[in-house]
Amino acid sequence: MSASSSIVATPAAPEIPGRSPRLVLASGSPRRRELLASIGVKCEVAPVDIDETPRPDESPEHYVMRMAREKAQAGFRRLDKGEAEAVVLGADTALALDGRILGKPRDEADAREMLMALSGRRHQVLSAVTLCHRQQASASNEPSPSLCCESELVESRVTFRVIHREEAARYWATGEPADKAGGYAIQGLGAIFVSHLEGSYSAVVGLPLHETSRLLMARGIACWQS
Numbered sequence: 364m365s366a367s368s369s370i371v372a373t374p375a376a377p378e379i380p381g382r383s384p385r386l387v388l389a390s391g392s393p394r395r396r397e398l399l400a401s402i403g404v405k406c407e408v409a410p411v412d413i414d415e416t417p418r419p420d421e422s423p424e425h426y427v428m429r430m431a432r433e434k435a436q437a438g439f440r441r442l443d444k445g446e447a448e449a450v451v452l453g454a455d456t457a458l459a460l461d462g463r464i465l466g467k468p469r470d471e472a473d474a475r476e477m478l479m480a481l482s483g484r485r486h487q488v489l490s491a492v493t494l495c496h497r498q499q500a501s502a503s504n505e506p507s508p509s510l511c512c513e514s515e516l517v518e519s520r521v522t523f524r525v526i527h528r529e530e531a532a533r534y535w536a537t538g539e540p541a542d543k544a545g546g547y548a549i550q551g552l553g554a555i556f557v558s559h560l561e562g563s564y565s566a567v568v569g570l571p572l573h574e575t576s577r578l579l580m581a582r583g584i585a586c587w588q589s
């Protein structure tokens with residue numbers, strides 16, 4: 364399996380010795396919390412509410428990167444003044460099909476239409492993660508510390524077998540598709556539709572763990588082996 368990823372903004376800083384900073388997860392996704400816990404990362408959960416409407420002609424890649432960053436920045440703005448050491452994580456997952464962005468379905472009709480569009484085809488799953496932290500001033504004459512954000516984007520490719528209309532209706536009735544990008548969960552009942560995955564399983568579920576662990580460790584946040 365392979366996943367393509369790219370670091371944007373500033374490169375990850377070297378590991379920081381000493382006490383591990385607090386991690387705040389700016390996400391209401393239970394999957395993201397569980398994925399972090401699965402690699403031994405503790406966090407506080409503080410969901411944010413941002414406008415998730417794509418801009419006209421925005422590419423799927425740009426969209427998920429912007430969403431992850433805006434969620435992390437919104438989470439950072441909500442910290443108390445005394446929490447300057449905290450690191451905030453924001454993430455976003457969306458599908459791309461024929462250049463179109465597929466997010467969470469609006470309703471049953473939308474979910475069923477998405478599944479029929481994905482039926483028998485390969486689509487991309489784009490997952491972005493952003494860490495924001497306070498950049499410490501390196502010289503005493505520098506202005507007050509500014510916000511520093513590091514992001515990674517991971518693209519995976521998922522192929523679906525043919526899905527029949529009645530199956531799409533039954534799948535909606537399970538309740539699983541409603542809060543998932545593209546209207547399916549690879550980690551749940553939706554797994555029966557997936558004939559092939561190329562890339563990162565954790566990224567499809569909502570958080571690319573390899574890339575996330577690198578960003579976290581660069582900020583001195585312990586994963587299971589530290």
Ligand SMILES: Cc1cn([C@H]2C[C@H](O)[C@@H](COP(=O)(O)OP(=O)(O)OP(=O)(O)O)O2)c(=O)[nH]c1=O
Pocket residue numbers: 389390391392393394395410411434454455456457467488542543544545547548549550567568569
């Ligand atoms: C494709 C896919 C997505 N998903 C989920 C991951 C995300 O929770 C969701 C995509 O929506 P997002 O907008 O990325 O996240 P969210 O609204 O759940 O949480 P928040 O914005 O507060 O961080 O779809 C799965 O659980 N399994 C899958 O197979």
